[in-house]
Amino acid sequence: MDLGLAGARAVVTGGSKGMGLAIAECLGAEGASVALLARDRAALEAAATRVRAAGAPETLAISADMSDADSIAAAFAQLAGRWDELNVLVHTIGPPAGTFAELTDVDWQTAFDLGTMSAVRSVRAALPSLRAAPWARIVTLSAHSIQRQSPRLVAYTAAKAALSSLTKNLAKSLGPEGILVNSVCPGTIVTASFTENLHATLAAEGFDSADPHDVMRWVERSFGHPCDLGRAGLPEEIASITCYLASRRNGYVTGATVNVDGGSDFI
Incomplete structure (x- = not known):
């Protein structure tokens, strides 16, 4: 199936490893140019090499601390200086784990900075470029723990639940502009x-x-x-559905929360 991604420009936050890298490789294989945002420069360069090898016509590796508002703004400003429009934003950042008794106020703040506010800041910074494109998609990676709780993931889950709510609200507010917004909820990957x-x-x-x-x-x-x-599951199984939702082929799915969890959906 041709996803209509050839010639598209895509950003993947957290694209240097794991599910983010698998998504970036999938986008690249479909013919999209891909910008990777992450903190570790060496990991970014290694990931960019893989995405380029997958077929991406252009790959950018941009260092950014996704817990820091200024760093995110600077990364997207750098990107806007290179690309005048953007078709796809995939946001994959997640906070660390921990039980309620283990977590301090600082830990909770970090969880929401990484799990929710990094998405708020990324979407805000990307919107002018997304609006400039003839078509645009946003996909966030939430988690199935927002519906199936685990005590070790209390702050993680709270931040991801807020991200899912944000995603659904963005779908409603950006729908009239033709920008489709969806959330993928991975199970154990x-x-x-x-x-x-x-x-x-x-x-x-x-x-x-x-x-x-x-x-x-x-x-x-x-x-x-x-x-x-x-x-x-495997990272490429998250990548395949994410790339579809992020593609031009997806013309009517928006505001969805898609579980990709091997059938561990809840009653």
């Missing part, structure tokens, strides 16, 4: 960082953190959150 960070934890219980079936068995045992397919 096996990214490289997931595998690395939880390797020892899962190994101690006899599970392989790189095996999607083992990961889901561990999630079910630890959190009581099974899924119908019996395995965790």
Whole structure:
């Protein structure tokens, strides 16, 4: 299926790794030029190489601290100096985990700066360029924990719930301008960082953190959150639906919250 992304210009925040990188590669493979925003310069350059190899005609790597309003504004100003219009904004930033008892006021503020305000600031900065394009799409990455709670994700989930509400409101306010806005809610996804960070934890219980079936068995045992397919997801499975929602081919889906969770939807 031709998604109509050839020649488009797209920004992916958090595009240097994990789901953000998979989305950026998918956009590039469809013929879009892609700007990656993230903090780590080395990771950005490595990601840009991969996106370029996937087929992106132009790839930009822009350093930005997504918890800092001035840094976000400067990154989008730099981008506007290079591109006079923008078709796609995909926002993938998420805050860290932690239980209620562990989190300080500073932790809560950080969670909302990363999980909600980074999207507010990115959309605000991108809107002039999105409005200048003949068609435009915004996709945010929320989380299925906004509907299926986990005590270790209390601030994360609160910030992502606010992001989902923001996304739906933007769909309503920007719809008359033809800008479609949607949210993707990933379930448990096996990214490289997931595998690395939880390797020892899962190994101690006899599970392989790189095996999607083992990961889901561990999630079910630890959190009581099974899924119908019996395995965790992969970054490219998030990328495929995100790229469709971000594409010109999507002409009528807006204001949607799309679960991509292997059938772990809730009653």
